[in-house]
Amino acid sequence: MRQSVRAESGFAYGVIGADVHVFGDGVPVYLLQRWAPGRRPDDAFLCEVPSRMLNARFQVVEFTGRTAELASLRRWRDEGAGLAVRWLHAPGGQGKTRLAEHFAQEAAGDGWLVVTATHGPGTVLPPPGSQDLRAGAAPERGTLLIVDYADRWPLSHLLLLLGNALLDRPGGRGARVLLLARGEDAWPGVRAAVAERRAGTSSQFLPPLSETSPGGAGSVAFDGAEAGAGSVLSDATGAGAPRAEMFAVARDGFAARYGVPSAGIAPPAALTGADFGLTLAVHMAALVAVDARRSGRRAPADLAGLTGYLLDREHLHWARLHGDGGHEVAPSGPAFVTPPDVMNRTVFTAALTGPVAPAAGRAALGGLDLRLPVERVLADHAVCYPPADPGRDTVLEPLYPDRLSEDFLALTLPGHEADYPAQVWAARTVGTLLRAAPGTPAGRSGAAGSPSWTPRAVTFLAAAAQHWPHVGPRHLFPLLDAAPELAVTGGATALSTLAALDDIPPALLEAVAAHFPSYHRPSPDLDAGIAAVSGRLLPHRLARAANVNERAIEHHQHGIRLFHAGRLEEALAMAEAAVTALRAVDRRRIPHPPSAREVEANLAVALKTYGTRLASLGRRAEALAVTEEAVTLLRGLAGHDERFVPALAGALLTLGRDLSRAGRWREAAAAAEECVRLHRALAASDPEQHEPDLSAALVTLGLCHGQTGRPGEAVAAVRDGVAILRRLATAEPSAYAPALANALSNLAAALARTGHQDGVPTAREAADLYRRLATVNPAVYEPELADVLAGLALRLLQAGQPREGLSAAYEGVTILRRLAARQPEAHAHALAEALGALSTMLLVTRRLDEAVAVADECAAVRRRMAEADPEIAPRYAFTLLNATGVRAEAGGARLDEAVALFGEAAEVLARCRDVPPGITGLRHAVGSRLAERLAAEGRADAADRVRRALDDAR
Known part of the structure; x- marks a missing residue:
């Protein structure tokens, strides 16, 4: 049993049977909670404001439909063992949360441990006490982890979650992780990262509700008397449609809460329209139909009218509370004092901030000049919108569902023609909330000084702009034009949503892109969104490119963005497009030699990148040929112009690595020696720029020397590389710790070949470094840990510690067997190396039959x-x-x-x-x-x- 507890200022949150990942200030990166059925509020509370009945957690409407989707989820859950991750995606309001909730209920009933993960760094404090997440009495079952809003999590935080001990328990059917998201832009990066672990990956799209069904048992059709004139509820055969069936179930659930009969309450004729493909839209139609019947009003016919109807009921609730002077916030507290206009602005604010800690709530409202004490407004708001989890100390709970909250933002902002009052203060409020104010909690991943709610605010505004055409041009675009860095602060989801807007000006996206990190290095928490923006801009950039050379550069850079986002096949296509275009240029016909050399240099760089992309997909023979071509071109260029020497040195390093993977060690050693010579000269004049590459070249050279019978030179080269990396890692641990771990692993092997006693402690240091790295990012560093464990096993054998070596060898093989089962091309070499080490361990310990089996x-x-x-x-x-x-x-x-x-x-x-x-x-x-x-x-x-x-x- 394991219990992890983190205490800050006397406040403790812990889990039993899992890990807690925290930021430096002690706030958890995410919260794990054992799933439990949602609490069912009393009918009076629900009927005060109709929108409460749309909240999936209250389960007012009995789950119905989605038979095929549920069956797919059950198969995914029950097939195979190990870890499997599924990305379930659909637009907002499509019913993802309701489907996941029903699936969780089924799984819990079948004996699975069901856990939810909530992302809330810096905004939501965890409930005090511990969550017991042990498997319980059904070890043959597994663990199901459900993560809502997964596309809004930074990738680094998701990888921390996927490395949690909760998902790595022996026995049973393993673990399943269901990630809920609106889109799939972030999925390739997540998939590429988790596939490096022992995880199976799959995605599932939740389609819109169809208008008609093939009929059969269980379908619901209304007769003409119930439907009323003009209603269209069934196909030509009379078979019931899924929308009609869902409307009937929702109508009956809402009517039961209101205490009114459901008979004769018919859906609008527009139920067959495109807007009603959303589960939420059908539920809204049913809710408004019931509420209108009870109040004697006429229900609107279209989705915009339904939205306005529900928002009108919110305003009515605020007015009634304010007019009821005896309504107490608490039994011994003061009466509700916030007038409707102030509550309107507060609810608008909550839609942008989402639930936040009390200090953040005070900061958000403090800059709005509400003419009332902020604490009183927050208390009154909590009467209307109590926290979703009473155990958490939060304020500014927003309207639910999210789609209704987005519509509320859009309709409150001026510029639409709907029958709903826009507010002159709305645009000003957006600007105020997205500017840093004194006491505002800063976001961890955003720009310096940006409020912690910036990612939500930008994402919700962009989502509202997808459905309401005035939000972008009138509000969001001017805001970003003045401060384009806000889009980057908003994170990958905000960037992807912006890139999907049909009417966003390319010039604005270019202004946003100007704030992206350099394309040379990955930015895991932004890469999916950056790639989406880059893809949207690519046609415009290609159109304004002056020549083939410039177009090839655009393909090249976009391909790198795609590669960082995990979209490997698309990245390969972009690299190939750049190479094809540049090869087609007849350089002999370019009148100016410098221009010809520029094209040739770009071709060489494009070839080097193309080779790397081929290698990433396991096409190593093709990759080697392409890299050799790049080196040939750059060697010629560097002979005429020393500006190309760094590019030649980089290509030689890639060539040396490709040749070593192919077992052509002598050629690899020659390439590495030339690379080291060039980088030594470059580092002498600019160490900050070139020492990292020099260290990599030295380690590669040492590896080659070790394979060509030059063990003493191997130790010397790798030691020089390690010395550089120790110095660099001291200054920037996060940037250079991985390279140092790799170099230490190679140094341990080189020392062992010379019989040096430092081989074992060096290998241990490398393993310890990789263990720490794998804790933070198992998808990337677990394979490296397995590889270094194989080396440590051999070092221990040579040091006369065979049993300890056997333990290390088994640990490495166990990891690599799982990885190679998922990605054989990527992990076969490392698995073979580890198996070889294990067979040697078994031989030395005289477990001969096992040694034979492992060797085979x-x-x-x-x-x-x-x-x-x-x-x-x-x-x-x-x-x-x-x-x-x-x-x-x-x-x-x-x-x-x-x-x-x-x-x-x-x-x-x-x-x-x-x-x-x-x-x-x-x-x-x-x-x-x-x-x-x-x-x-x-x-x-x-x-x-x-x-x-x-x-x-x-």
């Missing part, structure tokens, strides 16, 4: 790799020799298998054009040991054949 698994992995890429053949031969050696030690019947494998290894090596010295040495050692074992068991002829084979190979 390793050989099978390498065989598949060699079939796909012949350059892998030397590593495959190495694996066969390892399997031969394990069988030779096992003896007995295993010796015949050993002889066969030794012969197969010889055939593979005969086809290799470059055999590293290490493999040649291993072949001799394994063959000699095999011959010795054969002779010891009286099989002299077989032993002689093995010896002759060794002599022939010299």
